[in-house]
Amino acid sequence: MILLLVICISILFYYFLFRVWIYVSEVKHRVRIESAIRENEENLRITLNSIGDAVISTDENGNIKRMNSAAENITGWLSKESLGKSLTEIFTIFDPSTGVKSENPFLQIVRSGKTLEISDLAILFDKKGVEKKISRTAAPILDMSGKIVGVVIVFRDISEKIRIEEQLRQSQKMDLIGRLTGGVAHDFNNMLAGILSASEVLELKSGNDEKSMKFITFIKDTALKASGLTQQLLNFSRKGVRVSENVDVHNSITMAVDILRHSISPDIKILIEFNAVKSVVSGDASQLQSIILNLVINARDAMPDGGEVVIKTGNLILNPDFCTKTGFTIDPGLYIKISVSDTGSGISDDLKSKIFEPFFTTKSAGDGTGLGLSIVYGNVKDHNGAIEVSNGEPAGTVFDIYLPVVENVVWKKEKDSAIITGKGTVLVVEDEFILRSITESILSDLGYRVLIAENGEAGLGLFSSNFHQIDVVLMDIVMPVMGGVEALKLFKQIDSSAVVYLISGNIENLEIDEVMSYGASGILQKPLAITELSRVVSEGVLRKTGIQPAE
Ligand SMILES: Nc1ncnc2c1ncn2[C@@H]1O[C@H](COP(=O)(O)OP(=O)(O)OP(=O)(O)O)[C@@H](O)[C@H]1O
Ligand SMILES: [Mg+2]
Structure with missing residues (x-):
C-alpha cells in the first residue's frame, strides 16, 4: 500500500517537473521570438529612416501603419500621431494644373492590384498647409496567398528641383530674348x-x-x-558698352540716390544703411547705378501715397548650396548683399516669376515699358551676381542682390560700423576650402590670430596642443573623417571651458537642444554675414577671457 503511494507521488512529482520544464521552454521560446521580432522591427525602422525617400505604409483598410522620418519631414506629421489615421488625412494630393484632388492611392491600388508608377508631379499640403511638389510611386503589400493587405507609398519633395529648373528655363528665355x-x-x-x-x-x-x-x-x-x-x-541685351573696373557699390548707391532725391516726391523717404565692409566689386559703375535707379523708381511707383525705401548693404559668405539655390551660375565666396525694400503694394506670388521678363509691366501704356527689371537682371548677371525678390515685412517688396566682391581691398574701420574688430586666437574647423580660407582672411583682417583645420580630427590635433591659447572655435557640423558634434564632445573633455560655436547649413534639421547639451556656445546658420561673424567671435572672446573687444 505504502509502496503504491510512493509510486503515485513519484509519478505526480515527475509529471509536475515535466510540466514546469515544458512551461519554461515555451517562455524561453516566446522570449526568443519576441526579441527576434523586436530586432527585426528595429532593423526595419533603422533601414526606413536611412532612406532619403519618404515611405508610408497602410493596413488593408487604408489606415497608416508606419512612416519613416523623411515622410515626417515632408508631411509635417509625426509617425506616432499618424499611426491608425486614414491615409487621406495625412497624404491628400492635388493635380497641380487643375487643382483638383487626386484619387487616394490606396483605393487606386486596391482597384488595380498593381504598382502605380506615377510620373507626373502632385501637390501635397503638409500639416501646416505649406505646399510641396512631390513625385511618388505606390505599390500593394501582398501576403503569402497574394491577397492585398496594405499599400506602400514612396515619395520625395521635388519643390526645390522644380524651382531651380524653372529659374534655369527663365534665364535661358531671357538670354534668347536678349539676343533677339x-x-x-x-x-x-x-x-x-x-x-x-x-x-x-x-x-x-x-x-x-x-x-x-x-x-x-x-x-x-x-x-x-x-x-x-x-x-x-x-x-x-547687353550690347551696350561695358567697362570692368573696381567700383565701390556704396558710391554707386550714393550717386543714384542723389539723382533720385531730386525727382522723387518728399512723401517717399529713402534711407541708406551701409553695413558692408568689403563693398568693391569688379564691374561697370553706370550699370550698378542703373540697378539702383530702376529698383528705387519701381518702389516709388508702388507707393503712390508715399512710404519708405530702405537700401541696405552687408557682407556675406555664400556657400555652394546657397549658390545653387539662387538658380544663377555663381561661385561660392565673399559677396556684398544689396537689399532694396519698400513699403508699397507688394508683388503677388504669380507675378514674381514674370517681372524680370522684358516688356512685362502692370503699368498703363506710357507709364512703363516693362524693361526696367529685365535691365537690372541682365546687369546683375553681368556682374556674376544673383537677384531674388520676396515679400516685405509686414508689406511691400524686397529685392536682394548678391555681387561677388573684390578681395584684398583694405577694410574700412568706421567707428559706427557694425563690424567689431578684436584680439585673440580663433580655431576655424571647416572642410570646404573656400569657406575656410575666406573665414581665415576675414578674421585675420579683424585682428585675430587664426588656426585652421579641414575636419574634426585635424581640429582636435590643433586644439589639444594649443587649447591654452585658443579663445574661440568655429566649427562646421557636417565634415568628413570627424564631424563637428563628435569633435565638440572631445574638445570639451580636453577643456571644459572651451567656447565652441557650431556652424550648420541646415539648422532646421538639427537637434538643437541635444547639440547644446554637449556644451556648444551657440549654433550659427550658414551663410554667415560678416557683421554676425565679427559679433559672435568678439562675444566668444569675451566669454573666454572677459576682455572687451577693441574700440
Ligand atoms: N517695388 C515694386 N513693388 C511692386 N511692384 C513692382 C515693384 N517693382 C516692380 N514691380 C512690378 O514689376 C513690373 C515690371 O517692372 P519693370 O521695372 O520691369 O517695368 P515697369 O516699371 O513696369 O516699366 P519701366 O521700368 O520700363 O518703366 C512692374 O510693372 C510692377 O508691376
Ligand atoms: Mg520699372
Whole structure:
C-alpha cells in the first residue's frame, strides 16, 4: 500500500517537473521570438529612416501603419500621431494644373492590384498647409496567398528641383530674348540715325518756313525719344558698352540716390544703411547705378501715397548650396548683399516669376515699358551676381542682390560700423576650402590670430596642443573623417571651458537642444554675414577671457 503511494507521488512529482520544464521552454521560446521580432522591427525602422525617400505604409483598410522620418519631414506629421489615421488625412494630393484632388492611392491600388508608377508631379499640403511638389510611386503589400493587405507609398519633395529648373528655363528665355532684342535694336538704331540725319538736312533746306519747321522738329523729337528707347533695349541685351573696373557699390548707391532725391516726391523717404565692409566689386559703375535707379523708381511707383525705401548693404559668405539655390551660375565666396525694400503694394506670388521678363509691366501704356527689371537682371548677371525678390515685412517688396566682391581691398574701420574688430586666437574647423580660407582672411583682417583645420580630427590635433591659447572655435557640423558634434564632445573633455560655436547649413534639421547639451556656445546658420561673424567671435572672446573687444 505504502509502496503504491510512493509510486503515485513519484509519478505526480515527475509529471509536475515535466510540466514546469515544458512551461519554461515555451517562455524561453516566446522570449526568443519576441526579441527576434523586436530586432527585426528595429532593423526595419533603422533601414526606413536611412532612406532619403519618404515611405508610408497602410493596413488593408487604408489606415497608416508606419512612416519613416523623411515622410515626417515632408508631411509635417509625426509617425506616432499618424499611426491608425486614414491615409487621406495625412497624404491628400492635388493635380497641380487643375487643382483638383487626386484619387487616394490606396483605393487606386486596391482597384488595380498593381504598382502605380506615377510620373507626373502632385501637390501635397503638409500639416501646416505649406505646399510641396512631390513625385511618388505606390505599390500593394501582398501576403503569402497574394491577397492585398496594405499599400506602400514612396515619395520625395521635388519643390526645390522644380524651382531651380524653372529659374534655369527663365534665364535661358531671357538670354534668347536678349539676343533677339539686341539684333532688332541694333538695326532699328541705324534706321533712326538715318531718319535723324534726313530731318536735319530738311531743317537746313526748309529755310524759315514755319509750318515745315514744326513738322521737322516733331520728326526729330520723336526720333530722339525712339533712340532713347533703343538705348534701353541695347542695354537690356547687353550690347551696350561695358567697362570692368573696381567700383565701390556704396558710391554707386550714393550717386543714384542723389539723382533720385531730386525727382522723387518728399512723401517717399529713402534711407541708406551701409553695413558692408568689403563693398568693391569688379564691374561697370553706370550699370550698378542703373540697378539702383530702376529698383528705387519701381518702389516709388508702388507707393503712390508715399512710404519708405530702405537700401541696405552687408557682407556675406555664400556657400555652394546657397549658390545653387539662387538658380544663377555663381561661385561660392565673399559677396556684398544689396537689399532694396519698400513699403508699397507688394508683388503677388504669380507675378514674381514674370517681372524680370522684358516688356512685362502692370503699368498703363506710357507709364512703363516693362524693361526696367529685365535691365537690372541682365546687369546683375553681368556682374556674376544673383537677384531674388520676396515679400516685405509686414508689406511691400524686397529685392536682394548678391555681387561677388573684390578681395584684398583694405577694410574700412568706421567707428559706427557694425563690424567689431578684436584680439585673440580663433580655431576655424571647416572642410570646404573656400569657406575656410575666406573665414581665415576675414578674421585675420579683424585682428585675430587664426588656426585652421579641414575636419574634426585635424581640429582636435590643433586644439589639444594649443587649447591654452585658443579663445574661440568655429566649427562646421557636417565634415568628413570627424564631424563637428563628435569633435565638440572631445574638445570639451580636453577643456571644459572651451567656447565652441557650431556652424550648420541646415539648422532646421538639427537637434538643437541635444547639440547644446554637449556644451556648444551657440549654433550659427550658414551663410554667415560678416557683421554676425565679427559679433559672435568678439562675444566668444569675451566669454573666454572677459576682455572687451577693441574700440
Ligand atoms: N517695388 C515694386 N513693388 C511692386 N511692384 C513692382 C515693384 N517693382 C516692380 N514691380 C512690378 O514689376 C513690373 C515690371 O517692372 P519693370 O521695372 O520691369 O517695368 P515697369 O516699371 O513696369 O516699366 P519701366 O521700368 O520700363 O518703366 C512692374 O510693372 C510692377 O508691376
Ligand atoms: Mg520699372
